[in-house]
Amino acid sequence: MRSVRIENVSKQFGQVYGVKDLNLEIKAGEFFTFLGPSGCGKTTTLRMLAGFYYPTKGKILFDERDVTRLQPNKRNIGMVFQNYALFPHMTVDENIAFGLQVRKFSKAEIQHKVDRIRGQVHLAAYGNRKINELSGGQQQRVALARALVIEPDILLLDEPLSNLDAKLREETRIEIKRIQSELGVTTIYVTHDQMEAMSMSDRIMVMENGYIKQIGTPQEIYHQPKDRFVANFIGETNLIECSIQAIDGENVQVRTVNGHNLTGRKQQSSPSLTHMIGDKVFISIRPESIQLGTGENTLTGKITFVEFTGISVNYIVDFTAFSLKVMLINSYDQIKKIGEDITIHMAQDSLYFLGE
Amino acid sequence: MEKQSESTWTRIFHANWFVYVLISPLFLVLFAYVVYPFYQTFIQSFAGDEAFLHYKKFFDIASPANLEALWTSIYISFISVICCALVGVTMAFLLERYNFPGRRILSVLVLVPMALPPLVGVLSFSFLYGDSGIFPRIFQHLFGLDHVPFALKGIWGVIVVHTFTMYTYFYLTASAAIKGLDPALEEAATSLGAGRIRVWTKVILPMLTPSIVASSLLVFMISMASYTAPLMFGVERTMTMQIYLSRTNGNLEMAATQSMILSFVSITFLIIMRWYQNRRNYQNLSKGISVHRSEVSSKKVKIIATIASFVGTLILILPILVLILISFSVDGAWKTQILPTDYTIDHYIALFTDERTWRPIWNSIQMGVIATLGNIIFGVAAAYAMVRLNFKGKTMLDILIMVPWALPGTVVAVNLIAAFSTESIFSFNQVLIGTFWILPLAYFIRHLPLVFRSTSASLVQLDQSIEEASRGLGANWWYTFRRIVVPLTFTGILAGTLLALVQSFGEFVASILIYSTSTIPLSVAIFQKLYAFKFGTACAYGVLQICLILVVLIISEKLSKGSAGTAI
Numbered sequence: 001m002r003s004v005r006i007e008n009v010s011k012q013f014g015q016v017y018g019v020k021d022l023n024l025e026i027k028a029g030e031f032f033t034f035l036g037p038s039g040c041g042k043t044t045t046l047r048m049l050a051g052f053y054y055p056t057k058g059k060i061l062f063d064e065r066d067v068t069r070l071q072p073n074k075r076n077i078g079m080v081f082q083n084y085a086l087f088p089h090m091t092v093d094e095n096i097a098f099g100l101q102v103r104k105f106s107k108a109e110i111q112h113k114v115d116r117i118r119g120q121v122h123l124a125a126y127g128n129r130k131i132n133e134l135s136g137g138q139q140q141r142v143a144l145a146r147a148l149v150i151e152p153d154i155l156l157l158d159e160p161l162s163n164l165d166a167k168l169r170e171e172t173r174i175e176i177k178r179i180q181s182e183l184g185v186t187t188i189y190v191t192h193d194q195m196e197a198m199s200m201s202d203r204i205m206v207m208e209n210g211y212i213k214q215i216g217t218p219q220e221i222y223h224q225p226k227d228r229f230v231a232n233f234i235g236e237t238n239l240i241e242c243s244i245q246a247i248d249g250e251n252v253q254v255r256t257v258n259g260h261n262l263t264g265r266k267q268q269s270s271p272s273l274t275h276m277i278g279d280k281v282f283i284s285i286r287p288e289s290i291q292l293g294t295g296e297n298t299l300t301g302k303i304t305f306v307e308f309t310g311i312s313v314n315y316i317v318d319f320t321a322f323s324l325k326v327m328l329i330n331s332y333d334q335i336k337k338i339g340e341d342i343t344i345h346m347a348q349d350s351l352y353f354l355g356e
Numbered sequence: 357m358e359k360q361s362e363s364t365w366t367r368i369f370h371a372n373w374f375v376y377v378l379i380s381p382l383f384l385v386l387f388a389y390v391v392y393p394f395y396q397t398f399i400q401s402f403a404g405d406e407a408f409l410h411y412k413k414f415f416d417i418a419s420p421a422n423l424e425a426l427w428t429s430i431y432i433s434f435i436s437v438i439c440c441a442l443v444g445v446t447m448a449f450l451l452e453r454y455n456f457p458g459r460r461i462l463s464v465l466v467l468v469p470m471a472l473p474p475l476v477g478v479l480s481f482s483f484l485y486g487d488s489g490i491f492p493r494i495f496q497h498l499f500g501l502d503h504v505p506f507a508l509k510g511i512w513g514v515i516v517v518h519t520f521t522m523y524t525y526f527y528l529t530a531s532a533a534i535k536g537l538d539p540a541l542e543e544a545a546t547s548l549g550a551g552r553i554r555v556w557t558k559v560i561l562p563m564l565t566p567s568i569v570a571s572s573l574l575v576f577m578i579s580m581a582s583y584t585a586p587l588m589f590g591v592e593r594t595m596t597m598q599i600y601l602s603r604t605n606g607n608l609e610m611a612a613t614q615s616m617i618l619s620f621v622s623i624t625f626l627i628i629m630r631w632y633q634n635r636r637n638y639q640n641l642s643k644g645i646s647v648h649r650s651e652v653s654s655k656k657v658k659i660i661a662t663i664a665s666f667v668g669t670l671i672l673i674l675p676i677l678v679l680i681l682i683s684f685s686v687d688g689a690w691k692t693q694i695l696p697t698d699y700t701i702d703h704y705i706a707l708f709t710d711e712r713t714w715r716p717i718w719n720s721i722q723m724g725v726i727a728t729l730g731n732i733i734f735g736v737a738a739a740y741a742m743v744r745l746n747f748k749g750k751t752m753l754d755i756l757i758m759v760p761w762a763l764p765g766t767v768v769a770v771n772l773i774a775a776f777s778t779e780s781i782f783s784f785n786q787v788l789i790g791t792f793w794i795l796p797l798a799y800f801i802r803h804l805p806l807v808f809r810s811t812s813a814s815l816v817q818l819d820q821s822i823e824e825a826s827r828g829l830g831a832n833w834w835y836t837f838r839r840i841v842v843p844l845t846f847t848g849i850l851a852g853t854l855l856a857l858v859q860s861f862g863e864f865v866a867s868i869l870i871y872s873t874s875t876i877p878l879s880v881a882i883f884q885k886l887y888a889f890k891f892g893t894a895c896a897y898g899v900l901q902i903c904l905i906l907v908v909l910i911i912s913e914k915l916s917k918g919s920a921g922t923a924i
Contacts, residue, residue, distance in 0.1 A: 050824070052827075073830045076830065081824070082821075085821035099830055102830040
């Protein structure tokens with residue numbers, strides 16, 4: 001279990017920056033996720049931690065040890081690859097034992113450790129199977145066992161669930177989280193799936209185009225996104241363009257382009273935002289925060305889309321200058337039809353102000 | 357703690373120039389044994405008082421032997437391409453798309469010509485269809501004629517042999533292309549109202565064009581380099597024969613000049629081939645294409661098909677049968693009869709017991725093994741560098757490895773003569789010509805790309821993350837190479853190795869020019885036995901070679917099937 005510190009790291013590929021001026025600290029034992037769309041630099045960062053790339057500039061430290069230019073085989077990391085990268089010419093046991101053989105453990109010790117980890121990933125009976133005789137989910141667990149059996153200082157997971165189908169993905173997600181918290185190993189997880197990131201991580205780093213957008217706990221990132229990119233990328237949200245009309249203590253009154261007045265709380269806004277009368281701001285409101293009927297911030301609009309998912313009824317409601325996605329928990333009420341009017345309201349606490 | 361100084365080694369490993377240290381041995385080998393000999397020939401072709409003296413002689417209208425040879429070579433190659441294309445593509449279509457009696461056996465035998473070493477192939481053809489061949493004599497006896505009514509000889513003899521031995525290039529690429537052809541495309545065209553002819557001309561043929569063009573270039577190149585067939589059918593006016601004659605007449609400058617001109621043609625074709633292969637886009641095959649073979653239904657067609665496939669089978673199998681037959685005949689007893697009259701198994705016993713008969717086999721085994729060991733070391737290293745390392749000069753490396761393969765064996769021999777008839781640092785200050793070592797070197801150069809290409813093909817398929825996984829688990833580079841890279845590319849390495857070994861074992865074209873009389877290789881021994889009318893021994897040698905090739909083909913087949921199961 002080690003902490004990780006990244007100091008001013010940049011990685012250049014020719015003229016193009018993969019990541020630029022990255023600064024980051026990951027605590028020992030933490031489950032930390034790099035989240036972002038493809039090409040944002042998350043995998044590049046992970047590969048620099050593993051030692052497959054060396055930074056063009058900057059430093060990487062495990063605890064206080066400088067590992068910036070250390071070869072990957074000297075770092076004591078466990079890595080799970082997107083395609084698992086299992087050795088196709090070896091059995092399950094031979095795959096798992098590989099790292100232990102490199103470390104020159106005795107035969108008996110190797111057998112003992114392999115058996116134990118194989119049980120932990122629920123593959124007890126599969127030791128002599130060939131890799132191509134396993135299902136995707138089983139291969140995934142072999143890859144995890146192979147990475148964990150060497151008792152790595154840091155566990156690196158590169159989109160490990162992206163090759164699994166939806167149901168298996170959920171199972172494996174829970175499994176990984178369980179094993180990680182049992183072993184308490186520092187874990188760095190790369191994904192473009194915000195659901196995965198939210199459900200597993202202690203903290204998340206959202207990246208875009210090689211830069212850090214925001215670092216925080218899942219709740220912080222969901223409820224207090226720093227800007228429109230993060231708000232849009234994490235979960236679904238409605239963004240409404242407004243201008244500030246009045247500020248009355250904690251309350252901020254804004255007006256939409258077509259003249260609706262809405263009120264929110266000053267503390268519910270991005271840290272970078274300065275509230276000045278006349279400023280253009282964006283209101284972010286999550287679809288599930290919108291409620292049916294009248295109350296604070298009541299609006300009436302026309303339904304343009306209806307969708308029933310079982311758990312919820314989703315509407316898209318048109319207010320001429322903007323439209324809102326509304327998600328109502330299914331309460332066995334009559335579902336409204338396209339073209340009908342609907343009245344909704346939004347609690348003042350649920351509005352969140354973002355800058356340009 | 358803050359300023360941890362890196363060790364000297366770490367700094368060296370991370371230096372940008374370190375990769376060039378790693379690849380420099382590869383370039384050194386290529387420079388010493390490909391570039392330098394070629395350059396020596398180039399210099400030699402310009403020897404003399406007058407600039408371009410030998411080139412002027414070559415293109416002199418007054419003594420047109422050389423120009424005639426150039427023309428004949430091109431003419432033979434051109435006709436060979438057409439014949440091979442017709443036979444190869446037709447066979448591919450019949451076997452892939454139609455079901456008829458005898459299809460199964462024919463589809464196995466269609467590759468028999470690949471198992472025939474060039475010299476042995478030509479040999480059996482002249483036994484079958486040559487001036488005193490079995491078939492011409494059958495007709496002579498049948499009709500009571502004074503002379504044989506027909507015989508395979510001259511330019512047409514060469515072309516027939518070329519067609520027989522080289523149509524497989526067309527067959528293999530065309531049948532792969534036909535297999536990859538999505539039947540839905542034809543169905544789509546038909547559903548849009550296209551008739552059979554339109555489907556053929558507008559859909560099928562255009563999709564086969566890339567494979568046909570690639571094979572045409574290849575066959576043209578190999579025909580230009582062909583030496584054995586012109587030699588056996590007595591066509592002296594071809595480029596390769598001219599080089600051979602100039603060399604045996606001691607006119608080394610002219611041999612060098614002719615080599616340069618032939619190299620120019622070959623390398624031009626190599627470049628066109630590479631350009632064409634890079635340019636063409638590979639269509640993605642749709643998954644799970646079902647092979648649908650049309651059943652031949654009409655009774656008349658069925659009878660014709662049966663007869664045709666019987667004749668085809670016969671043509672394909674006869675060269676091997678006749679070799680086996682003659683290998684049992686008593687030397688010197690077969691004169692004007694249709695078939696040999698006296699039989700014996702002495703030749704086979706002699707192969708392994710008579711020191712003089714066994715010697716060439718042993719020579720060839722030694723030379724082949726030495727050359728192949730070199731090919732493995734060089735090929736694996738070059739393939740790894742090519743696929744996994746990043747450095748300037750990759751294209752250069754690739755071309756330098758391919759050039760010796762494109763060069764006719766005759767030219768390789770002439771180059772080696774030019775370079776190693778005197779001491780040079782690349783031969784450790786020894787004269788190599790006239791020693792045992794020149795042939796292993798020639799085999800090594802000629803078969804340079806074989807291990808390289810098969811290894812790099814399997815390396816490309818080996819996902820780099822598998823190597824990274826091993827490194828991540830704490831294995832160093834060498835451990836990873838030994839336990840991961842080599843086992844996973846083993847089938848590729850072995851396939852190339854076996855091919856190189858077999859080809860070295862039967863190599864004739866370069867051998868005949870540079871062998872030393874104290875260490876005669878097998879192929880030259882066959883040639884000499886033939887001229888001493890010891891047909892039986894010559895054929896026994898040939899059968900031995902064919903057996904070896906068959907073993908290798910079977911192993912390769914097994915390997916490619918086995919590896920398909922383990923590949924991810």
